[in-house]
Amino acid sequence: MQTLYLLVPLAPLIGAITAGLFGRFIGRTWSHRITISLVFVSLIASIVIFFDVLDGNTFNGSVYTWLVTGDTRFEIGFLIDQLSATMMVVVSLVSLMVHIYTIGYMHDDPGYQRFFSYISLFTFSMMMLVMSNNFLQLFFGWEAVGLVSYLLIGFWYTRPTAIYANLKAFLVNRVGDFGFLLGIALILMYFGTLDYAAVFSSVPQMANESVELVTGSSWLVITVICILLFIGAMGKSAQFPLHVWLPDSMEGPTPISALIHAATMVTAGIFMVARMSPLFEHSETALTLILIIGGITTLFMALVAVVQNDIKRVVAYSTLSQLGYMTVALGASAYSAAIFHLMTHAFFKAVLFLGAGSVIIAMHHEQNMQKMGGLKKYMPITYWTMFIAALASAGVPGFSGFFSKDAIIEAVGFANIPGVEFAYFCVLATVFVTALYTFRLVFVTFHGKPRMDTHTREHLHESPWVVTLPLVVLAIPTIAAGWFIGPMVFGDYFSNAIYVSSQHDAIEQLGATFTGIGGMMMHALSTIPFWLSLAGIFTAWFLYILRPDIPGKIKKWMLPIHTLLDRKYYIDEFYSWFFAGGTRALSKGLWKFGDIKVIDGFFVNGTARVVAWTAMLVRRFQTGYIYHYAFTMIVGVFILITLWLYQFK
Numbered sequence: 001m002q003t004l005y006l007l008v009p010l011a012p013l014i015g016a017i018t019a020g021l022f023g024r025f026i027g028r029t030w031s032h033r034i035t036i037s038l039v040f041v042s043l044i045a046s047i048v049i050f051f052d053v054l055d056g057n058t059f060n061g062s063v064y065t066w067l068v069t070g071d072t073r074f075e076i077g078f079l080i081d082q083l084s085a086t087m088m089v090v091v092s093l094v095s096l097m098v099h100i101y102t103i104g105y106m107h108d109d110p111g112y113q114r115f116f117s118y119i120s121l122f123t124f125s126m127m128m129l130v131m132s133n134n135f136l137q138l139f140f141g142w143e144a145v146g147l148v149s150y151l152l153i154g155f156w157y158t159r160p161t162a163i164y165a166n167l168k169a170f171l172v173n174r175v176g177d178f179g180f181l182l183g184i185a186l187i188l189m190y191f192g193t194l195d196y197a198a199v200f201s202s203v204p205q206m207a208n209e210s211v212e213l214v215t216g217s218s219w220l221v222i223t224v225i226c227i228l229l230f231i232g233a234m235g236k237s238a239q240f241p242l243h244v245w246l247p248d249s250m251e252g253p254t255p256i257s258a259l260i261h262a263a264t265m266v267t268a269g270i271f272m273v274a275r276m277s278p279l280f281e282h283s284e285t286a287l288t289l290i291l292i293i294g295g296i297t298t299l300f301m302a303l304v305a306v307v308q309n310d311i312k313r314v315v316a317y318s319t320l321s322q323l324g325y326m327t328v329a330l331g332a333s334a335y336s337a338a339i340f341h342l343m344t345h346a347f348f349k350a351v352l353f354l355g356a357g358s359v360i361i362a363m364h365h366e367q368n369m370q371k372m373g374g375l376k377k378y379m380p381i382t383y384w385t386m387f388i389a390a391l392a393s394a395g396v397p398g399f400s401g402f403f404s405k406d407a408i409i410e411a412v413g414f415a416n417i418p419g420v421e422f423a424y425f426c427v428l429a430t431v432f433v434t435a436l437y438t439f440r441l442v443f444v445t446f447h448g449k450p451r452m453d454t455h456t457r458e459h460l461h462e463s464p465w466v467v468t469l470p471l472v473v474l475a476i477p478t479i480a481a482g483w484f485i486g487p488m489v490f491g492d493y494f495s496n497a498i499y500v501s502s503q504h505d506a507i508e509q510l511g512a513t514f515t516g517i518g519g520m521m522m523h524a525l526s527t528i529p530f531w532l533s534l535a536g537i538f539t540a541w542f543l544y545i546l547r548p549d550i551p552g553k554i555k556k557w558m559l560p561i562h563t564l565l566d567r568k569y570y571i572d573e574f575y576s577w578f579f580a581g582g583t584r585a586l587s588k589g590l591w592k593f594g595d596i597k598v599i600d601g602f603f604v605n606g607t608a609r610v611v612a613w614t615a616m617l618v619r620r621f622q623t624g625y626i627y628h629y630a631f632t633m634i635v636g637v638f639i640l641i642t643l644w645l646y647q648f649k
Contacts, residue, residue: 032103078132091123122260237327294324306565375446379462398479
């Protein structure tokens, strides 16, 4: 079985190397055949491992020792349990669908082989992250997905907007990763090991250990570690205020939007916090911070999605909001609900992203929804798969998103952690907003009168099968994945992989009321989230189908609020002014004062002036006249005699 463990990450790595180094020689067709085949091998191996884990066979061991220093070992190792096995199946399945989809989407791109190399390398990096059994390998996978995402976002490197977007993603993630690295350093400092099992077993003994960050201010070491680790998660999972990179990353090709923003990179932070549950459960302060940050991200990013006209940006802000849901669940100690929503979200969000890409292909790469409309009759497969995904995203009973999202909302309602009231309001209000912006996308894009130019309308047709097949395949778990909520959220599925303190028993209390998926759907009819979702869908239908003239009037009536949302709360402008502008101002000051005045003015030019002054002075005595030299010698002798007499005084 350990051979299969190695095969899961190494198969896509071999594919990445083959397409990257030899793609020019083997050609486009064989590049995608090899990479897709090897990702398929990784998926099959992941499924076999998943069922082996279900039989009770877990694994935690070292594969390779990289470095030994003193008593500390830096190793490459695997931890295969329910949590990692679930992630492996989700990542490999979505990755395989994205690989197939890429054949159609990137068909005419000159960087075809390079793109397949990148997405396979991304799959390898993510697998190394989720399979790791120590913080060293976790950090390797963490940084590797960040690096490859930088390459993918800036794939079309001739576009200035793509270069700006990948640089922005890289810099913002460095902020989060700096905190993440400090957290790992503190773990090594206080625990003396980077192995998960060793650290987790030592947490109770370290629970009361404190550290003074500022003189007179004592903090629990566990709290500091958890907050630093969560800062890393804020960057990778795009949580406020480190969320600004994700919408701009839409500059990359659509397949990577689905790969990065659905099941892989942005969920790495969620996975990491769930994996670190034995640490976070000992810090209520950290859990409160997670609740607040998740609540802000959930509601305020959903509001921005309502005013977006770029079809990919609507889905991008939807991703931010859904990640906020998962983060709130983590803060409420509902880790199983967070991972369950991670899984269901991976499927329906991948459909939305890939469906948006299908629309963009048909519209000759037009992304403005205001220039679409009436696409339903031209693109039935794309429409119905996206409609199913929209129902799941809106939380309509029976679809996967309903079960995971409803579980999170109910769990937050049962939680007793400080800040939960604010988080509960945010996740509840976001139900209406999510249904509104999701069905706004569907109605504006696929319904109503066609608003595209005549040439585009005459050439409208459904996308090729390599584009629609992944949509259909992913639409199946979009419907059915939520039906496994019983064992995965309320059962003992994650019992050995996730730790929850007895004081934080929100899921346990919620599980006591669970009566099966049928009972859950029937119960939902009498709850606020269901009616909020229904109200959101109805509002979208009324505004964009029945009375499409009203949104324009609302925009005029509420222009300041619309402008605030359209400018994303001016956070980008503030960062540009404060951080970028501040850095430029500091650099200018260092240049004018430090470089010109101190280095050039004092050291360089000052030295030259001293030499010139000394030379001018010496030149007075170097005249060529003997009596000047004699006078100089007499003065010198006089000075020497004076000093000699002063010494013996």
